[in-house]
Amino acid sequence: MAFVSEIVGLSNNIFFEVFPKLSENEFEWEKEQKDYENWDSFAQLNIITFAESKFDITFSLDESIEIKSANDLLNCINSHLK
Numbered sequence: 001m002a003f004v005s006e007i008v009g010l011s012n013n014i015f016f017e018v019f020p021k022l023s024e025n026e027f028e029w030e031k032e033q034k035d036y037e038n039w040d041s042f043a044q045l046n047i048i049t050f051a052e053s054k055f056d057i058t059f060s061l062d063e064s065i066e067i068k069s070a071n072d073l074l075n076c077i078n079s080h081l082k
Contacts, residue, residue: 007055007081011074014050018043029071051077 016022019038033039048064051057051073057080059067067073 007077008074010054011051011070011077014047014054014073015070017050018046027070029074030069033068047073055081057081 012027015027019036021038022036033044036043044064044067047067048059052059055077057077059076059080063076067076
């Protein structure tokens with residue numbers, strides 16, 4: 001199982017992969033989907049797919065829909081790794 005710092009780092013990196021123009025200064029764990037200019041259904045799918053692949057987990061449809069921030073993603077990943 002990954003250490004907490006690894007989980008946080010990998011989760012953070014997902015957002016920089018999906019949103020390549022996102023700078024470190026712009027990233028906030030609580031920043032919501034509506035606050036990202038390019039967070040559309042394709043970006044949502046990429047976030048889910050990258051997380052599932054990196055952590056070898058599978059989100060339910062409900063979980064996938066409920067992820068609206070980096071913090072939501074982190075919490076969802078953590079719930080699968082317990």
